[in-house]
Amino acid sequence: MSLIDVEQAQQRLFSLSSxxxxxxxxxxxxxGRWLSCDLMALRDQPWSDLSAxxxxxxxxxxxxxxxxxxxxxxxxxxxxLEMGTHEAVRIFTGAAMxxxxxxxxxxxxxxxxxxxxxxxxxxxxxxxxxxxxRGSDFANGTLLLGKGSKVGARxxxxxxxxxxxxxxxxxxxxxxxxxxxxxxxxxxxxGRPADLPASNGVMLRAxxxxxxxxxxxxxxxxxxxxxxxxxxxxxxTADIIVTTGGASVGDHDLVKPAFEAVGGSVDFWRIAxxxxxxLIAGRKxxxxxxxxxxxxxxxxxxxxxxLLPLVRHMSGANDPLPPLTSKILTQDMPATSARANYIRAxxxxxxxxxxxxxxSAALLSLANANALIIRPPxxxxxxxxxxxxxxxxx
Numbered sequence: 001m002s003l004i005d006v007e008q009a010q011q012r013l014f015s016l017s018s019x020x021x022x023x024x025x026x027x028x029x030x031x032g033r034w035l036s037c038d039l040m041a042l043r044d045q046p047w048s049d050l051s052a053x054x055x056x057x058x059x060x061x062x063x064x065x066x067x068x069x070x071x072x073x074x075x076x077x078x079x080x081l082e083m084g085t086h087e088a089v090r091i092f093t094g095a096a097m098x099x100x101x102x103x104x105x106x107x108x109x110x111x112x113x114x115x116x117x118x119x120x121x122x123x124x125x126x127x128x129x130x131x132x133x134r135g136s137d138f139a140n141g142t143l144l145l146g147k148g149s150k151v152g153a154r155x156x157x158x159x160x161x162x163x164x165x166x167x168x169x170x171x172x173x174x175x176x177x178x179x180x181x182x183x184x185x186x187x188x189x190x191g192r193p194a195d196l197p198a199s200n201g202v203m204l205r206a207x208x209x210x211x212x213x214x215x216x217x218x219x220x221x222x223x224x225x226x227x228x229x230x231x232x233x234x235x236x237t238a239d240i241i242v243t244t245g246g247a248s249v250g251d252h253d254l255v256k257p258a259f260e261a262v263g264g265s266v267d268f269w270r271i272a273x274x275x276x277x278x279l280i281a282g283r284k285x286x287x288x289x290x291x292x293x294x295x296x297x298x299x300x301x302x303x304x305x306x307l308l309p310l311v312r313h314m315s316g317a318n319d320p321l322p323p324l325t326s327k328i329l330t331q332d333m334p335a336t337s338a339r340a341n342y343i344r345a346x347x348x349x350x351x352x353x354x355x356x357x358x359x360s361a362a363l364l365s366l367a368n369a370n371a372l373i374i375r376p377p378x379x380x381x382x383x384x385x386x387x388x389x390x391x392x393x394x
Contacts, residue, residue, distance in 0.1 A: 003277070003338070004271060006272070006305060006340050009268055009279070009281070009306070010305065010306065010321065012281070013267075013281050013288075013290075013309075013310055014309075014310070014320070016283050016288055017288050017314050018314070019313070019314055020170050020171050020239060020316075021170065021171050022168055022171070023036075023168075023169055023170065024167070024168055024169070025167055026165070026167075027156050027160065027165070027167070030151050030156065030167045031152065031156060032152070032210055032211070033169045033170065033315060034149065034150050034151070034316040034318075035147055035148060035168060036147065036168045036169055037168045038146055039143075039144045039145040039149075039162070040141055040142065040162075041138050041139065041141060041142040041163065042140065042162060042163030042164065043140055043162065043163040044134055044135040044138075044140050045137040045161055045162065046132050046133070046137065048078070048096045048134050049133055050094055050095065051095050051096075051104050051130065052093065052104070052132050053106045053107075053130040054091070054093055055105050055108075055109075055110065055130070056090055056104065056117055057073065057083070057097050057101035057103075057104055059083070059085050059102055060103045060124060060126065060129075061085055062086050065086070065116075065117060065119045066086070066113075066116040066118045066119075067086050067088035068086065068087050068088070068116065069088050069090055070083055070087050071089050071090070072089065072090040072091070073089050073090070073091045073095040073096055073097070073098055075092055075093065075095045076094075077096065078096050079095065079098045081098040082098060083101055087100075088105070089101065091104060097131060102127040102128060102131070104129065105124060106121075144158055144162050145158070145159070147318075150317060151167065151169075169212075170212070170315050170316045172214055173211075173239045173314055173315060174216065174240070175208065175215050175238060175240045175241075176215075176216045176218060176234075176237075176241045176242070177205070177216070177218065178201075178217070178219060178220070178221050179200050179201050179219070179220050179244045179245055179294075180220075180228060180243060180254070180294070181196070181198075181220070181222075181223060181245045181246070182222050182223045183195065183196045184197075184198040184245075185197060186219075199296050200244040200292070200294070200299045201217060201244070203296065203299065204242065204244070204299070204303055207303055207307070208308075208311070211308070211312075211315075216235070218231050218235060223246065224254070225254050225257060225258055225261070228246070228254050228258035229258040229261040231258075232258055232259055232262045232289075233262050235287075236262065236284060239286070240287070240290060240310065240311070240314070241259075241289045241290070242291075243255050243290075247278040247291040247293055255280065255291045256269065256280055259282060259289055259291070263284055264282050264289055265282050266281070267282050267283065268280075269281075272377060273305075273339055273340050273342065275297050275301055275342070275358075275360035276293055276298040276299075276301045276302040276305070277298075278298075279291065279293065281306070288314075290310065292306075292307070295360040296361065296363050297344070297360045297361065297362060297363065297365075297366050301342050301372065304393075308322070323392075324390065324391060325390050325392060326387045326388065326389060326390065327347055327350060327351060327387070327388060327390045328350060328385060328386070328388075329351070329353070329373075329382055329384055329386045329388055330352065331353055333354065333373075333381065333382040333388075334381055335378075335379060335380050335381050336375045336376065336378060337377070337378070338378065340375065341374075342373070342374060342375075343355075343358060343373040343374075344358060344365050344369035344371075345370075346368065346369060346371065347370055347371045347390065347392065352371060352388065354373060355368060370392065370393050371392050372390065372391045373388050373390055374388070374389040374390065374391065375388070
């Protein structure tokens with residue numbers, strides 16, 4: 001099976017799945033998820049013409065006054081008062097404008113003298129000054145947020161003031177996770193020099209934190225076909241099965257045959273990517289399978305490019321892929337071969353420099369990095385001062 005490029009692999013992965021079923025969620029559970037349909041306003045905002053300042057509601061044609069104050073309007077209710085050209089109503093921020101008023105004289109520019117309201121400053125310069133017109137933010141029926149929009153704190157505020165208390169989202173995605181390898185032990189359990197603490201599961205669980213997923217961590221599975229087949233069988237109730245290790249072509253790389261043993265079908269295997277070439281994607285009924293490499297940097301890069309975008313895609317996101325930005329290189333870089341290179345790097349003051357070590361097992365350089373430089377396949381040498389595309393790592 002020949003190598004496929006990163007962009008083609010991402011689109012093929014998305015084509016294996018669609019967004020999971022919709023579910024209405026309260027605000028407390030909606031943050032960080034994606035809308036399953038358009039969200040429309042259920043009310044006008046503001047609900048009426050409201051004052052934007054403390055002062056006096058007046059009619060612009062009555063300037064420069066004086067005026068007779070005929071009443072008061074405070075926030076929280078309608079104003080039944082109706083006023084003439086030389087009448088005013090004491091008004092407070094957020095209060096409804098009385099009938100006949102079209103602007104607000106702020107209190108700093110007015111005084112009461114001998115029972116009359118008089119102008120002491122410049123006053124409003126036009127009708128509508130210091131007035132929030134009814135529906136000026138949005139009207140009933142306005143599109144507030146489109147399908148596939150990610151909902152953050154400001155969007156929750158918009159939905160609430162738009163009249164909603166629950167939001168149309170997609171249900172939580174079930175992810176089953178296990179690591180393969182006879183050399184792996186649980187973190188903190190190292191006994192022999194050859195024991196390798198399992199870091200991928202810890203890392204992937206953290207990468208999925210804050211996403212709309214539940215994780216079933218099956219732990220470490222040895223390099224045994226029957227054991228890995230059984231792990232797949234146990235995980236088939238999940239929406240996504242994620243493995244690390246065992247995805248290459250060695251005698252102990254058993255993930256692919258184990259997945260096929262439970263009836264799974266592999267869609268693609270091996271990506272034109274460095275690090276992360278031995279990546280597997282497939283499906284068994286409605287369950288997606290993503291086999292990530294065992295080297296931790298490769299696992300991180302492929303999770304960034306494939307696992308997290310897959311979760312976003314199945315959650316209904318319009319833009320599931322990681323956002324790209326441009327930075328200026330601070331040193332020369334060599335040409336690339338037939339594989340895209342995703343290079344650990346450090347962004348500082350708008351510039352970017354590669355980390356010294358790019359070994360796929362070197363976690364220290366990954367921990368120190370805050371970005372990945374993207375070098376497409378067959379790219380010529382990059383020079384200091386060139387613009388390069390970068391994925392920022394949060």
